[in-house]
Amino acid sequence: MGGSSGGSSIYSAVQLSVLTRLFSATVFREMAKKGRSGLFRRLLEQTDLIESADPHATVGDAFDSAFEILKVAGHRDEYIYRAAISHKVLMGTHSLRTASMLNEFRAGSCKADLVILNGTATVYEIKSERDSLARLANQVENYKRVFAKVNVIASKGHIENVLATVPNDVGVMCLSKRYQITTVRDAVDCPARICPVTVFESLRMAEGAAILRAMGVTVPQVSNTQRHAAMRDLFAALDPVALHAEMVRTLKRTRDLAPLGDLVDRLPESLQAAALSVSVRRADHPRLVDATSTPLHATMAWS
């Protein structure tokens, strides 16, 4: 890797992919479970982060340095976008106490990258430099069946094609090379167009039942093998706008992120998005925090 830590270094695709993998769920989970990560150590050896770090640097500092390189580079992956939305929208505009976030949330035949719930439900489809737009039209169609607001967040190079691909009610955002989010077009907030059955298929059974109860609908007593079909029929008859409001209320409660607030506060900034999307056991939180404060040189013993 280029020796200087200034912004002018040119990183190869291989080096960028090594840095990206530092933020993989595997590394995060290993650190939580064991307090160390063999994969982190092996990846680190392929970078110059140790040589360029100060002698007292920690694992967390190495993550932050890697993130600094990745966020201005030309080959950013989904994680950088995820982190940008987590920081600038979820924790910037809103907070973990008032808003919640869903990762990889199923919507029809697709999975939404990221959904933020505050007063309404807003989905963000990430199209990084590494992604193709081939699936975008279909994804957006599916998301509109579940969420009131649909946004695409993309790199500058994609923006023109995104605008040509998606309908006018879909919002378009750009993550600049300098890691700034700009809104190219606002999303229209339209809960009336959601499909109640598609919403039901995205939910856990307990969430579906809670929504029905909240809307004054009684679920008939049937055996558990018939319950799904019975609830699906009840959902089909719901008013989309009222359902959307209740879905947001219920999911904010069942997928509450507030319990993660403490962990997020204690992790280096670059890992906060991982904490919000990779679930680890609560009992492992202290081990994870300890791992990130390990002196960098001590990780050479990580296996």
Place this chain on the structure above:
Amino acid sequence: MYHPYFRGKQFELITIREMAALLARKNFVPVIEPVREALGGLKKTLSAICSAGGRAIVIVNPYHGDHQEDGTSITGLLQDGFVDADNISAGILLRSDMTVDEVMACYNHHADHHPVLVHAGFTAPKALAAKLENGIHSLTNVFVEDHAKLLYRKHFDQSMRILVRDGFKRLRNADYPAMEEFSDLHVTYGDLGMSGFGDFLIVGDVYSEGGGPAYAVAIHLTFIDPDKDDVMYIYHFVSDTKDTPTDPAGKFAQALAKLITKLDSGNSHILETGAIKEFRDLHAKGHFPGLGYVKKLSMKHHIETLADYIG
């Protein structure tokens, strides 16, 4: 005799516990590879085997799961809880990355626990047999067939030999054929010079941590066909709905309806075991007890079927 090989996940351990009396009565000896960090379930299971007067082999150096790097807590459990238990053996898993010296060190370390060698990829059988010398006559060797072929097994022909065959070919649930051959080892193990046989039940040797939601639900049931030289086959009853990961209960009902239709056809060859009675009850009530429970019933049925065959 029969040696079912279990990975010690929750429902595997429950199955062994609930089957402990039958296993003991038939001299069936389960091999258990603990894969979960917490050993409470394993301890309860071994206690159940002891009070039923049965036997078990516990792998002390698991290849899969939480004890992969370090099996000392399993050794500790055997030494603390089952020190006088003649019926609980320490199983030493011989994988490709082990040397003869490592095997012998582990063997000697567990000398108090009637060590059993479980051959699963080891590459130096000749050197190991030479090291074992006189001890080999009283030794039990379990061979996982895919890793220990005829020539390999010959090195241990002075000892008690058990052959384990993986009859279960793991696929995505949606891809299983309606029926396929499982194994004939319960008929042929004697002809192969073996004292016993085993299998990985209806789970297979391939290990997974069990994860994402299933797009299809499958019920696997074994049966022995007397019209075909008592070869064992397996039915895979798979749900029709397989395009979404939702509604496992409804999908279970679909798969179960296929099983009941097959049973009621009168020519399924499926033995009406205690597990089948439970499947019939679930069908009558329209109840889905969870995927782990369904796996448990299939494992119970498999053991009951072999117990009936061996008589």
